[in-house]
Amino acid sequence: MNALSPRCRPLRDRCAKQPIQWARLAALTQPRLLLLTLQQPATLQVATGGHLSDDALHHFDIRIGHPEAFVFEQACGRVPAMPGQGTFLVIDDDADVLTTARLLLRRHFGRILTTDDPSRIEALMGSERIDVFLLDMNFAIGDNTGADGLRWLKRILEIDPDAVVVLMTAFGDLDTAVTAMREGAADFVLKPWQNDKLVATLGVALALRESRTRLAALAHPQPIDDFVATSASMHEVLRTVERVAPTDATVLIRGENGTGKEVIARAIHALSPRANRPLVAVDLGAIPEHLFESELFGHRKGAFTDAKQDRAGRFQAAQGGTLFLDELGNLPLALQTRLLRVLESREVVPLGADTPVPVDVRLLAATNQDLEKMVAEGRFREDLLYRLNTIEVRLPPLRERLEDLPPLIEHLTQLHARKYRLTARPPSDAALAALRAHRWPGNVRELSHAVERALILGAGDQLEVQDFNLPGAAPASPTSPPPPSGNLNLEENERRLVKTALSQADGSVADAARALGITRAALYRRMRKFDL
Numbered sequence: 001m002n003a004l005s006p007r008c009r010p011l012r013d014r015c016a017k018q019p020i021q022w023a024r025l026a027a028l029t030q031p032r033l034l035l036l037t038l039q040q041p042a043t044l045q046v047a048t049g050g051h052l053s054d055d056a057l058h059h060f061d062i063r064i065g066h067p068e069a070f071v072f073e074q075a076c077g078r079v080p081a082m083p084g085q086g087t088f089l090v091i092d093d094d095a096d097v098l099t100t101a102r103l104l105l106r107r108h109f110g111r112i113l114t115t116d117d118p119s120r121i122e123a124l125m126g127s128e129r130i131d132v133f134l135l136d137m138n139f140a141i142g143d144n145t146g147a148d149g150l151r152w153l154k155r156i157l158e159i160d161p162d163a164v165v166v167l168m169t170a171f172g173d174l175d176t177a178v179t180a181m182r183e184g185a186a187d188f189v190l191k192p193w194q195n196d197k198l199v200a201t202l203g204v205a206l207a208l209r210e211s212r213t214r215l216a217a218l219a220h221p222q223p224i225d226d227f228v229a230t231s232a233s234m235h236e237v238l239r240t241v242e243r244v245a246p247t248d249a250t251v252l253i254r255g256e257n258g259t260g261k262e263v264i265a266r267a268i269h270a271l272s273p274r275a276n277r278p279l280v281a282v283d284l285g286a287i288p289e290h291l292f293e294s295e296l297f298g299h300r301k302g303a304f305t306d307a308k309q310d311r312a313g314r315f316q317a318a319q320g321g322t323l324f325l326d327e328l329g330n331l332p333l334a335l336q337t338r339l340l341r342v343l344e345s346r347e348v349v350p351l352g353a354d355t356p357v358p359v360d361v362r363l364l365a366a367t368n369q370d371l372e373k374m375v376a377e378g379r380f381r382e383d384l385l386y387r388l389n390t391i392e393v394r395l396p397p398l399r400e401r402l403e404d405l406p407p408l409i410e411h412l413t414q415l416h417a418r419k420y421r422l423t424a425r426p427p428s429d430a431a432l433a434a435l436r437a438h439r440w441p442g443n444v445r446e447l448s449h450a451v452e453r454a455l456i457l458g459a460g461d462q463l464e465v466q467d468f469n470l471p472g473a474a475p476a477s478p479t480s481p482p483p484p485s486g487n488l489n490l491e492e493n494e495r496r497l498v499k500t501a502l503s504q505a506d507g508s509v510a511d512a513a514r515a516l517g518i519t520r521a522a523l524y525r526r527m528r529k530f531d532l
Contacts, residue, residue, distance in 0.1 A: 086131040086206045087111040091118050091152070092168075093139050097191070101134065101198075108199050109206065118152045125159050126420070132186075132205045137169040137176070144169070146176050150183055157184050164209040166201060168193070228411045231401035237264070237393055244391045245271035250343075252328075252388045253366040255395030256507040257532070258445030261366035262326060264393060269322040274362055277321030282314050285327035285509055285524055292335050294351055297342075303352025315348045318361045328388070329369035329380065329510060330520060336381045343387050363388070368507040398440040398447060405436060408444065412451040413463075422455055428462040438470050441503050442532055449531045471499075495530045498523070502532065 086109050090101045098114040105112045113124065118139060124130065133156060137149025149167050156163050167180045170191040177188040186205050189198060229235060244251055245268045253261045262281060269279040287295050294303075298313030314323060325331075331339065342348055343363065347356035365388050374380035398405070409427060417424035427435065431454075440446055454467035497516065505511035513523040526532075 085110045086209070087128060088113065088132045088134060088202065088206075089121070089124060089128075089130045090114045090134045091121065092116065092134075092136040094136075097136075104195055104198070105202065109202070118148070121152060121156060122159065125156070131164065131209045132202055133163060133165040134202065135165055135167050137167050137180075146180070150180065153180070153183055153185055162209070162212045164205045164212070166205050228407050229401075229404055230407055231396075231403045233396045233401050234404060237395060240391070240393055241267055242271065244268065244393075246273065248272075248362050250363045250365070250388055250390045251393060252391070253364065253393045253395065254368070255366075256368050256397050256441075256443055257502070257509075257527075258443035259395040259397060260444055261368075261395060262324065264395065265322075265324045265326075265364045265366065268364060269324075269362075272322070272362065274321050278318050279322045279324060280314050280318035281324040281326060283326045285330045285520055288521065289332055292332060293338070296335070297338070297348045298350035298357075300350055300352035303350070307352065310350075313348060313350060315342065315359045315361060316357060318359075320360055321362070323361045323363050325363065325365045327509070328365045328367040329371060329374060329508070333379070333381070336384050340381065340384045340387060343384075369510065370508070398443040402436055405447075406432070408447060409435070409451060412448050413455060416448075416452045416455050420456060425455070425458065425461060425463050427454075427468075428464055431463055431465045431468060434465045434470055435468065441499060441507075446531070471496075494526065495532075498526050498530060498532060502527075 088105060088109055088111070090098055090105075090112065091114075092098055092101070093116050095116060098116060102112045102114055113128065113130070115121070115124065118135075121133075135149055135152060135156075137146035138144055139148045146167075146169060149169065153165050153167065156165055164186045165184070166187045166189060167185045168189045168191055169176070180188050186208055187201050189201055229238060241264060251265075251268060253264050255261050265281070266279060269275060282295070284292075293299075294307075294311070294313065296313050296315060298311055298316055299307050301307055301309045342359070345356070346360070347358050349356045371380050371385050375382045375385060398408075409432075413424045413426070416422070435447075435450075442449075450468045450470070451463075453469055454463045457469075458464065458467035498512075501512040501515045502509075505515060509520055509523055509527075513520045516523065
């Protein structure tokens, strides 16, 4: 009989008092849904009758109708104590509740969106990738039946069957909770909530969303043949991916913004022997410099002021799988030295720790910057560059593989038509000519947004030039034309300046930010705002 690890035992008794309903095993070789009970004081019993060793568990989410589940996971070392990521949407008709939730949750998670109007849910789901919904159950004055919340829960799950919804109400009872869970809610909380328990509950919900995303990726892997590519240059890229994927070689993926560097990284992982293990993607350009070390290598409780408890870094989160470092050129010099040491020793030392932790990860990296130039300028270590570019994959910009444009447009049209339940329509000859003439500084990402916009706004049987909202005729130079006289629209001019700076900097975010006189983080916010 396999006992729980000693770290789990202090919470065993507390958890044993709660009715454990089910658990999702997310990252074993064969992910499956398991029913668990605490059959004996120190044993987890699987509903099939077998016993599951604590050491065999890589990650699991326990639903027990109580946030002790998240505490239990933390004690067993399965998930980071503070997820620090994810996009949450809080829906409540009480402005004070929205303000309180926003102030609390933004300390622990990523983006916190709020609305007092549930009818905006569909529009927000169309424009945002929402990981967890925190949804009130009653929106009509005097109504405490929960019917509103259940109706919107059903609509959310119709749009996204994998959505994770936590319902909340001030009028809770057992029957309401059971109904909510039966209808697909991930959990149920009562108002007024206890802050630590709400954070723990939403931590479990976020972990569940990530588990569902990983399981969906495993259930529907994207084979290399599914890539939309007819050009010789992209065929060469895909041949390289097929050859390098089965190995453990470090791969450096180069290309402009929007060329599909992360898509290639995911393909390499999916075709590798590590495909059934985690792929952890880290956007180095989005991490504040003072958090770099903690994010990558983890920290111990008390390592710095806000280190309330131990937290695993991204290297540990990717254990046995693949770590993808995007925007590599944004890595500070001091951390470049530490990264080089990790690659050589295969060990990380979390902040505040003395003992190194062994790691087994395959490293993929991507950049849109000229690393050789940065080496010459003393901004990037030459030895690290040599260590990272064992294999180098260069993605051509869209303007250099225009033969891929028609099949890409057809693929994206079908994709967005399914997403919005619209009829797929082809571009007219004039529109296709205009699309060919455009320089596509944002590459495939920009094309995807243009097709999505055209499909939604276009009214005819074909997509016309004006539906794509292209910024005028194709410019001959990489710089955008100056704003027309009299145009004082701040947002339009800000977008134009950001595009011009990125174009003049050849896609280097760091150089463009310096030219604009703002920080990289501020430039990234504007790029997200303007879909660049």
